[in-house]
Amino acid sequence: MLELDAITAGYERGKPVIAGISLTVQPGESVGLLGPSGCGKSTLARVAALLHRPDAGRVVIDGTEAGGWRHRAPRAQRTAFGVVFQQPRLSADPRLTLADLIAEPLRANGRSGEPADKVREFAARVGLTEDLLGRRPHEVSDGQLQRACVARALILRPRWLVCDEMTAMLDASTTAALVHAVESYRTETGAGLLAVGHDRVLLNRWCDRTVDWSTLAS
Numbered sequence: 001m002l003e004l005d006a007i008t009a010g011y012e013r014g015k016p017v018i019a020g021i022s023l024t025v026q027p028g029e030s031v032g033l034l035g036p037s038g039c040g041k042s043t044l045a046r047v048a049a050l051l052h053r054p055d056a057g058r059v060v061i062d063g064t065e066a067g068g069w070r071h072r073a074p075r076a077q078r079t080a081f082g083v084v085f086q087q088p089r090l091s092a093d094p095r096l097t098l099a100d101l102i103a104e105p106l107r108a109n110g111r112s113g114e115p116a117d118k119v120r121e122f123a124a125r126v127g128l129t130e131d132l133l134g135r136r137p138h139e140v141s142d143g144q145l146q147r148a149c150v151a152r153a154l155i156l157r158p159r160w161l162v163c164d165e166m167t168a169m170l171d172a173s174t175t176a177a178l179v180h181a182v183e184s185y186r187t188e189t190g191a192g193l194l195a196v197g198h199d200r201v202l203l204n205r206w207c208d209r210t211v212d213w214s215t216l217a218s
Contacts, residue, residue: 007057009047017043021216030193032203035213041196042164049081049162082153086165088145092137098148099133105156122151126181143174150178154185164196179206
Protein backbone atom coordinates (compact mmCIF):
# COMPACT_ATOMS: atom_id res chain seq x y z
CA MET A 1 0.00 0.00 0.00
CA LEU A 2 1.05 3.59 -0.67
CA GLU A 3 0.10 5.66 2.36
CA LEU A 4 0.29 9.45 2.65
CA ASP A 5 -0.24 10.19 6.31
CA ALA A 6 -0.99 13.73 7.52
CA ILE A 7 1.22 15.38 4.91
CA THR A 8 2.09 19.05 5.32
CA ALA A 9 4.34 20.51 2.63
CA GLY A 10 5.29 23.73 0.89
CA TYR A 11 8.18 25.50 -0.79
CA GLU A 12 8.90 28.22 1.76
CA ARG A 13 9.48 27.58 5.45
CA GLY A 14 6.35 28.28 7.46
CA LYS A 15 4.15 28.67 4.36
CA PRO A 16 2.59 25.26 3.66
CA VAL A 17 0.77 24.65 0.40
CA ILE A 18 -0.97 21.61 1.86
CA ALA A 19 -1.59 20.76 5.51
CA GLY A 20 -2.54 17.48 7.15
CA ILE A 21 -3.51 15.64 3.95
CA SER A 22 -3.92 11.84 4.10
CA LEU A 23 -4.58 9.46 1.20
CA THR A 24 -4.00 5.77 0.49
CA VAL A 25 -3.65 3.75 -2.73
CA GLN A 26 -3.84 -0.03 -2.64
CA PRO A 27 -1.69 -2.25 -4.89
CA GLY A 28 -3.44 -2.61 -8.22
CA GLU A 29 -5.83 0.23 -7.47
CA SER A 30 -6.22 3.38 -9.56
CA VAL A 31 -7.13 6.48 -7.58
CA GLY A 32 -8.02 9.80 -9.21
CA LEU A 33 -7.27 12.97 -7.27
CA LEU A 34 -9.59 15.72 -8.49
CA GLY A 35 -9.24 19.40 -7.71
CA PRO A 36 -8.86 22.89 -9.19
CA SER A 37 -5.57 24.39 -10.28
CA GLY A 38 -3.50 25.70 -7.40
CA CYS A 39 -5.09 23.61 -4.67
CA GLY A 40 -1.94 21.58 -3.93
CA LYS A 41 -2.55 18.38 -5.91
CA SER A 42 0.81 18.49 -7.67
CA THR A 43 2.64 19.13 -4.41
CA LEU A 44 1.02 16.05 -2.89
CA ALA A 45 1.88 14.03 -6.01
CA ARG A 46 5.54 15.06 -5.75
CA VAL A 47 5.63 14.10 -2.09
CA ALA A 48 4.03 10.74 -2.92
CA ALA A 49 6.71 10.02 -5.54
CA LEU A 50 9.54 10.99 -3.13
CA LEU A 51 10.39 14.08 -5.19
CA HIS A 52 9.59 16.65 -2.50
CA ARG A 53 10.29 16.37 1.23
CA PRO A 54 7.23 17.18 3.35
CA ASP A 55 7.47 19.45 6.37
CA ALA A 56 5.45 16.96 8.39
CA GLY A 57 3.76 13.59 7.95
CA ARG A 58 4.85 10.23 6.57
CA VAL A 59 5.00 8.46 3.24
CA VAL A 60 4.80 4.69 3.70
CA ILE A 61 5.58 2.45 0.73
CA ASP A 62 4.65 -1.21 0.93
CA GLY A 63 4.83 -1.07 4.73
CA THR A 64 8.15 0.81 4.97
CA GLU A 65 8.44 4.51 5.70
CA ALA A 66 10.23 6.57 3.07
CA GLY A 67 13.95 6.66 3.80
CA GLY A 68 14.83 9.82 1.86
CA TRP A 69 13.83 12.17 -0.93
CA ARG A 70 14.90 12.65 -4.51
CA HIS A 71 18.40 11.22 -5.10
CA ARG A 72 18.79 10.48 -1.37
CA ALA A 73 15.88 8.05 -1.38
CA PRO A 74 16.95 4.39 -1.21
CA ARG A 75 17.18 3.02 -4.74
CA ALA A 76 14.57 0.31 -4.07
CA GLN A 77 12.05 2.98 -3.04
CA ARG A 78 13.07 5.51 -5.68
CA THR A 79 12.69 3.02 -8.51
CA ALA A 80 9.35 1.80 -7.17
CA PHE A 81 7.80 4.92 -8.74
CA GLY A 82 7.17 5.94 -12.31
CA VAL A 83 6.15 9.57 -12.69
CA VAL A 84 4.60 11.48 -15.60
CA PHE A 85 4.28 15.26 -15.41
CA GLN A 86 1.90 17.64 -17.18
CA GLN A 87 4.40 19.45 -19.39
CA PRO A 88 6.72 17.06 -21.22
CA ARG A 89 8.98 19.84 -22.52
CA LEU A 90 9.86 20.81 -18.96
CA SER A 91 10.64 17.22 -17.94
CA ALA A 92 12.65 16.11 -20.99
CA ASP A 93 16.31 16.92 -21.66
CA PRO A 94 16.22 18.66 -25.07
CA ARG A 95 19.64 17.20 -25.95
CA LEU A 96 18.43 13.60 -25.84
CA THR A 97 16.81 11.61 -28.59
CA LEU A 98 13.50 10.00 -27.67
CA ALA A 99 15.28 6.64 -27.43
CA ASP A 100 17.78 8.10 -24.98
CA LEU A 101 14.98 9.79 -23.06
CA ILE A 102 13.13 6.50 -22.62
CA ALA A 103 16.36 4.77 -21.59
CA GLU A 104 17.30 7.50 -19.09
CA PRO A 105 16.14 5.56 -15.97
CA LEU A 106 18.15 2.52 -17.08
CA ARG A 107 21.34 4.57 -17.28
CA ALA A 108 20.64 6.34 -13.99
CA ASN A 109 20.31 3.00 -12.23
CA GLY A 110 23.32 1.26 -13.71
CA ARG A 111 21.36 -0.77 -16.25
CA SER A 112 22.51 0.89 -19.47
CA GLY A 113 23.73 -2.46 -20.79
CA GLU A 114 20.20 -3.81 -21.18
CA PRO A 115 19.18 -4.63 -24.77
CA ALA A 116 18.02 -1.82 -27.03
CA ASP A 117 14.95 -3.97 -27.69
CA LYS A 118 13.69 -2.87 -24.27
CA VAL A 119 13.44 0.74 -25.41
CA ARG A 120 11.63 -0.31 -28.58
CA GLU A 121 9.27 -2.50 -26.54
CA PHE A 122 8.21 0.35 -24.26
CA ALA A 123 8.05 2.80 -27.15
CA ALA A 124 5.64 0.44 -28.89
CA ARG A 125 3.53 0.23 -25.72
CA VAL A 126 2.77 3.93 -25.97
CA GLY A 127 2.38 4.03 -29.75
CA LEU A 128 5.74 5.53 -30.72
CA THR A 129 7.03 4.26 -34.04
CA GLU A 130 10.72 3.46 -34.48
CA ASP A 131 11.29 6.31 -36.94
CA LEU A 132 10.60 8.78 -34.10
CA LEU A 133 13.12 7.33 -31.65
CA GLY A 134 16.10 9.09 -33.24
CA ARG A 135 14.47 12.52 -33.03
CA ARG A 136 14.97 15.11 -30.30
CA PRO A 137 12.16 16.86 -28.40
CA HIS A 138 12.09 19.91 -30.70
CA GLU A 139 11.53 17.59 -33.66
CA VAL A 140 8.33 15.98 -32.34
CA SER A 141 4.90 17.11 -31.19
CA ASP A 142 3.86 17.52 -27.55
CA GLY A 143 1.82 14.34 -27.82
CA GLN A 144 4.73 12.33 -29.20
CA LEU A 145 7.03 13.67 -26.51
CA GLN A 146 4.54 12.83 -23.78
CA ARG A 147 4.31 9.29 -25.15
CA ALA A 148 8.09 9.03 -24.69
CA CYS A 149 7.77 10.37 -21.14
CA VAL A 150 5.17 7.70 -20.33
CA ALA A 151 7.46 5.01 -21.76
CA ARG A 152 10.29 6.41 -19.60
CA ALA A 153 8.06 6.15 -16.53
CA LEU A 154 7.26 2.50 -17.25
CA ILE A 155 10.62 1.13 -18.34
CA LEU A 156 11.84 0.16 -14.84
CA ARG A 157 8.52 -1.62 -14.29
CA PRO A 158 7.57 0.41 -11.20
CA ARG A 159 5.09 -0.80 -8.60
CA TRP A 160 3.53 2.66 -8.29
CA LEU A 161 2.62 5.22 -10.95
CA VAL A 162 2.01 8.92 -10.32
CA CYS A 163 0.49 10.78 -13.27
CA ASP A 164 0.22 14.51 -12.62
CA GLU A 165 -2.13 16.04 -15.20
CA MET A 166 -0.62 13.63 -17.72
CA THR A 167 -3.13 14.38 -20.47
CA ALA A 168 -3.94 18.05 -19.76
CA MET A 169 -2.25 19.37 -22.92
CA LEU A 170 -3.18 16.54 -25.28
CA ASP A 171 -5.87 15.90 -27.87
CA ALA A 172 -8.55 13.27 -27.33
CA SER A 173 -6.88 10.51 -29.36
CA THR A 174 -3.51 10.88 -27.63
CA THR A 175 -5.23 11.04 -24.25
CA ALA A 176 -7.05 7.79 -24.98
CA ALA A 177 -3.84 6.10 -26.17
CA LEU A 178 -1.84 7.07 -23.09
CA VAL A 179 -4.59 6.14 -20.64
CA HIS A 180 -4.84 2.78 -22.42
CA ALA A 181 -1.06 2.28 -22.16
CA VAL A 182 -1.03 3.05 -18.44
CA GLU A 183 -4.05 0.84 -17.78
CA SER A 184 -2.58 -2.05 -19.78
CA TYR A 185 0.61 -1.81 -17.73
CA ARG A 186 -1.34 -1.62 -14.47
CA THR A 187 -3.45 -4.64 -15.38
CA GLU A 188 -0.36 -6.61 -16.38
CA THR A 189 1.75 -5.79 -13.32
CA GLY A 190 -0.70 -4.98 -10.52
CA ALA A 191 0.85 -1.54 -10.06
CA GLY A 192 -1.03 1.09 -8.10
CA LEU A 193 -1.86 4.44 -9.73
CA LEU A 194 -2.39 7.95 -8.43
CA ALA A 195 -3.79 10.08 -11.27
CA VAL A 196 -4.00 13.81 -10.56
CA GLY A 197 -6.30 15.99 -12.63
CA HIS A 198 -9.17 18.43 -12.89
CA ASP A 199 -11.25 16.56 -15.48
CA ARG A 200 -13.90 14.71 -13.46
CA VAL A 201 -15.26 12.80 -16.46
CA LEU A 202 -11.82 11.48 -17.42
CA LEU A 203 -10.86 10.49 -13.87
CA ASN A 204 -14.21 8.79 -13.24
CA ARG A 205 -13.82 6.74 -16.42
CA TRP A 206 -10.15 5.99 -15.84
CA CYS A 207 -9.93 5.24 -12.13
CA ASP A 208 -11.43 2.78 -9.67
CA ARG A 209 -12.34 5.69 -7.40
CA THR A 210 -12.03 9.45 -7.53
CA VAL A 211 -11.22 11.54 -4.47
CA ASP A 212 -12.25 15.19 -4.44
CA TRP A 213 -9.56 17.47 -3.02
CA SER A 214 -12.15 19.33 -0.96
CA THR A 215 -12.83 16.18 1.08
CA LEU A 216 -9.11 15.83 1.89
CA ALA A 217 -8.56 19.45 2.79
CA SER A 218 -11.68 19.85 4.95
